[in-house]
Amino acid sequence: MTRSSEILIVGGGVIGLACAYELQRAGRQVRMLEAGRIGSGSSHGNCGTLTPSHAEPLAVPGVIAKALRWMLKPDAPLYIAPRFDPALWRWLWNFSRRCNARDCRSATHARYALLDTSRALIEQLVREHSLDCEFADDGVLHVFADPRERDAMFAALPQLREIGIVAEAWDAATIAMNEPSLREGLAGGVLFPGDASLRPDRYVAELARLAREAGCELVEDCAVLGFRRERGRIVGIDTTQGPQRGVDVLIATGAWSPMLARQLGFALPIQPGKGYSITWDAQRAPPRRPLALKERSVCVTAWGSGFRLGSTMEFSGYDSTLNRARLDALERAAGEYMREPPTGARREEWYGWRPMTWDDLPILGRAPGSDNLWLATGHGMLGVSMSMVTGRLLADLMTAREPIVDPAPYSAMRFQ
Numbered sequence: 001m002t003r004s005s006e007i008l009i010v011g012g013g014v015i016g017l018a019c020a021y022e023l024q025r026a027g028r029q030v031r032m033l034e035a036g037r038i039g040s041g042s043s044h045g046n047c048g049t050l051t052p053s054h055a056e057p058l059a060v061p062g063v064i065a066k067a068l069r070w071m072l073k074p075d076a077p078l079y080i081a082p083r084f085d086p087a088l089w090r091w092l093w094n095f096s097r098r099c100n101a102r103d104c105r106s107a108t109h110a111r112y113a114l115l116d117t118s119r120a121l122i123e124q125l126v127r128e129h130s131l132d133c134e135f136a137d138d139g140v141l142h143v144f145a146d147p148r149e150r151d152a153m154f155a156a157l158p159q160l161r162e163i164g165i166v167a168e169a170w171d172a173a174t175i176a177m178n179e180p181s182l183r184e185g186l187a188g189g190v191l192f193p194g195d196a197s198l199r200p201d202r203y204v205a206e207l208a209r210l211a212r213e214a215g216c217e218l219v220e221d222c223a224v225l226g227f228r229r230e231r232g233r234i235v236g237i238d239t240t241q242g243p244q245r246g247v248d249v250l251i252a253t254g255a256w257s258p259m260l261a262r263q264l265g266f267a268l269p270i271q272p273g274k275g276y277s278i279t280w281d282a283q284r285a286p287p288r289r290p291l292a293l294k295e296r297s298v299c300v301t302a303w304g305s306g307f308r309l310g311s312t313m314e315f316s317g318y319d320s321t322l323n324r325a326r327l328d329a330l331e332r333a334a335g336e337y338m339r340e341p342p343t344g345a346r347r348e349e350w351y352g353w354r355p356m357t358w359d360d361l362p363i364l365g366r367a368p369g370s371d372n373l374w375l376a377t378g379h380g381m382l383g384v385s386m387s388m389v390t391g392r393l394l395a396d397l398m399t400a401r402e403p404i405v406d407p408a409p410y411s412a413m414r415f416q
Contacts, residue, residue: 047197055165057104143291223240275354312326
C-alpha cells in the first residue's frame with residue numbers, strides 16, 4: 001500500500017531530525033525515511049563542538065599552498081587520495097577560486113549568521129527540554145605550538161570581533177594556569193567563550209525523542225529506490241518499504257545527497273570529506289573544555305561519559321575503510337600537546353563522510369526545477385553546530401513564514 005504524509009524527509013541524521021522537529025512544531029505532518037538507523041551517519045562520531053568561532057570557511061587565502069605541502073603526507077590534516085575523479089577536480093578548481101579575501105569575507109558572514117543563531121537555539125532547546133546530551137558552555141580553546149601560527153591567529157582576532165565573535169588571546173603562562181591537561185612550552189592559544197559542546201550521539205537521540213513526541217513518524221531501514229515525478233513535482237518515492245507519498249519532499253542525506261540529486265535530474269557540488277574519530281572512556285585528568293590543536297587540526301572533547309579525538313579531512317570518495325595512518329595521526333597529535341595520552345578502554349574507532357560544498361556553505365531551500373522538493377545538505381563539518389537553525393529555516397521557508405535568517409546565501413541556485 002502507498003503510505004501518505006504531508007512532508008517526507010529523506011535522511012535521519014542530525015539535520016533531518018532538526019527539520020522534522022521544527023516542521024512538526026509548525027503544524028505539518030512529517031514522516032522521515034532513513035536507509036539505516038537514525039543518527040548513524042556523520043552526526044554520530046564528530047566531536048560535538050558548537051562553534052560560532054568557526055565562521056571562517058576552509059577556502060581562505062593561502063590555504064592552497066598549505067594543502068600542496070600536505071599532499072605527499074598520508075597523515076596530514078588534509079589528504080587527497082590520488083585518483084582520476086573529474087568531479088573532485090572540478091570541485092577543487094572551484095574551491096581554489098574562492099581562496100581570496102572577498103569571497104572569504106562573504107562566506108564568513110554567511111556562516112556566522114547560521115552558527116550564532118543555531119548556537120542560541122540549541123542551548124534554548126537543551127534548557128527547555130532538559131536534553132540528556134552533556135551540554136556545556138565553557139567555550140573552546142584553540143592551542144598553538146608554533147609562535148608563527150599563534151601570531152597569525154592573534155592578528156586575525158580584530159576581524160572576528162567585527163562580526164561579533166568574542167575571543168581571548170592567551171599567552172603560554174595563561175595556558176599553563178588555566179588548562180593543566182596541556183604540556184608546558186606551548187606558544188599560546190585563543191579562547192572562544194561563546195562556543196559550547198555536547199555529546200553528539202546523545203543529542204541526536206534526544207532530537208529523535210522530541211520529534212517522535214511531537215508526532216513525527218521516523219521510519220528506519222527504509223532506503224530510497226527512486227522518485228516518481230509529474231509536471232515538475234515529486235508525487236511519490238519508491239522505497240524498500242513500499243511507495244511513499246508526500247505533499248513536499250525534503251532531502252537531508254548529507255554526503256549522499258548528490259546521488260539522489262542525479263536521480264532527480266540536477267547536480268549538487270558536494271564531495272564526501274572523510275573524517276575520523278577515536279572514543280575512549282572518561283579520562284582521569286581531562287581538559288576543562290574542548291581543545292582545538294591547531295597545527296594538527298585535531299579536536300579534543302571530554303564528557304563525563306567519554307573522551308574523543310577527532311577531525312582530519314580526507315578526499316578519497318566513498319572509501320569505506322578505516323585508514324590506520326589517519327587514526328594514528330590523531331593520537332600523535334594528542335601526544336604533542338597533552339600531558340597524558342588517552343588511557344582506558346577504547347570504545348570506538350569511527351569514520352564518517354561530511355558533505356563538503358566548494359564554497360563551504362550549506363544548501364538550504366527549494367531544489368532546482370521542482371516546486372515541492374527541498375534541500376537541507378552540504379553542512380561540511382558543522383552539521384551539529386548548524387542543526388537547529390537549519391531546521392527552523394526550512395520550516396520557515398516551507399510554511400511561508402518570515403525566515404529566521406536571510407536564506408539567499410544558501411540557495412541551490414547559486415550553483416546554476
